[in-house]
Amino acid sequence: MEMTSLNKDGKMVCCLSGEIDHHSSRSIRDGIDRLIIQNRPKVLVLDLSSIAFMDSSGLGLVLGRYRKMRECGGEMFLCNTNERTLKILKMAGVDKIIKNIDCDKEFMRNEYKDNSNDSQTQI
Amino acid sequence: MSIKTTAMTAKLKFKEKGGDIKMKKSRVVNSLKIQFPAKSANEAFSRALISSFAAQLDPTVEELCDIKTAVSEAVTNCIVHAYDDSVPEKKKIIKMHCFYDENNLLSVKITDNGRGIEDVKKAMEPLYTTGGEDRSGMGFPIMQSFTDELKVKSVLYKGTTVTLKKYIGKTNYDI
Numbered sequence: 221m222e223m224t225s226l227n228k229d230g231k232m233v234c235c236l237s238g239e240i241d242h243h244s245s246r247s248i249r250d251g252i253d254r255l256i257i258q259n260r261p262k263v264l265v266l267d268l269s270s271i272a273f274m275d276s277s278g279l280g281l282v283l284g285r286y287r288k289m290r291e292c293g294g295e296m297f298l299c300n301t302n303e304r305t306l307k308i309l310k311m312a313g314v315d316k317i318i319k320n321i322d323c324d325k326e327f328m329r330n331e332y333k334d335n336s337n338d339s340q341t342q343i
Numbered sequence: 344m345s346i347k348t349t350a351m352t353a354k355l356k357f358k359e360k361g362g363d364i365k366m367k368k369s370r371v372v373n374s375l376k377i378q379f380p381a382k383s384a385n386e387a388f389s390r391a392l393i394s395s396f397a398a399q400l401d402p403t404v405e406e407l408c409d410i411k412t413a414v415s416e417a418v419t420n421c422i423v424h425a426y427d428d429s430v431p432e433k434k435k436i437i438k439m440h441c442f443y444d445e446n447n448l449l450s451v452k453i454t455d456n457g458r459g460i461e462d463v464k465k466a467m468e469p470l471y472t473t474g475g476e477d478r479s480g481m482g483f484p485i486m487q488s489f490t491d492e493l494k495v496k497s498v499l500y501k502g503t504t505v506t507l508k509k510y511i512g513k514t515n516y517d518i
């Protein structure tokens with residue numbers, strides 16, 4: 221499981237890859253929460269486009285981060301969610317609660333290019 | 344795709360009449376039994392296992408994802424809910440029995456010897472969970488919607504068996 225995060229101007233994007241199940245979700249959760257505490261973003265974007273597998277444990281993960289951001293007065297979005305993951309999110313109506321936005325990856329990479337806070341975390 | 348729709352309709356009609364998916368007695372073509380410790384590292388293992396086994400039926404990507412997800416949910420439940428800390432590690436076991444028949448009906452039975460479920464009907468309701476805020480209570484609803492049949496048998500203090508059934512690949516339904 222690998223997570224890349226970009227952080228700039230109070231916006232933080234976390235790109236998750238690999239499989240999200242009950243086993244992996246704990247370290248992913250801890251990884252994201254650590255970054256939230258570190259960077260205190262106003263907006264958190266979870267990029268789920270590279271997720272190869274997700275089951276209902278991912279719902280807890282996503283909703284938990286959403287709650288956390290809201291508690292700190294922030295916002296959270298999902299981005300580039302793939303069909304498969306969307307199918308799971310829809311089952312719990314999460315797609316209605318958390319907005320899914322389309323992001324241009326190239327744009328994001330450029331946007332965040334000269335940011336020293338970028339990190340590649342192996343979790 | 345159209346074959347599948349027919350199958351689904353047939354299945355639904357059958358269900359309306361109050362029947363299970365047992366349209367025709369058909370021979371088991373292949374089967375596999377395995378037992379492993381209820382450790383969370385084995386969630387990924389159980390998915391790899393069912394993927395390889397189901398591959399023999401030439402599934403679509405969608406079908407494979409569906410059955411993988413359903414199995415992952417059932418196995419995760421054994422790991423998260425079935426055994427409490429008082430159970431010795433040696434006894435925290437999950438059994439998985441996979442088989443398919445001539446009609447390409449894949450069945451997966453997942454069994455634990457854990458605490459059991461007091462009210463199965465309630466446990467299967469969407470969003471119902473006893474697992475705290477990391478759990479979503481969507482495991483059973485996902486198993487239900489990603490398979491053609493879901494059966495849960497549970498005896499308190501004895502354990503739980505979840506049976507998932509799904510038609511895979513090209514199917515020939517003679518009803």
Ligand SMILES: Nc1ncnc2c1ncn2[C@@H]1O[C@H](COP(=O)(O)OP(=O)(O)O)[C@@H](O)[C@H]1O
Binds near residue numbers: 420424459460467482
């Ligand atoms: N194998 C099991 N042993 C004991 N209890 C179980 C088992 N599987 C499910 N349950 C009970 O059913 C509830 C609902 O399960 P599920 O729909 O998968 O949601 P979740 O796992 O998120 O709680 C669980 O919270 C638990 O109380």
Ligand SMILES: [Mg+2]
Binds near residue numbers: 276420481483
């Ligand atoms: Mg569950």
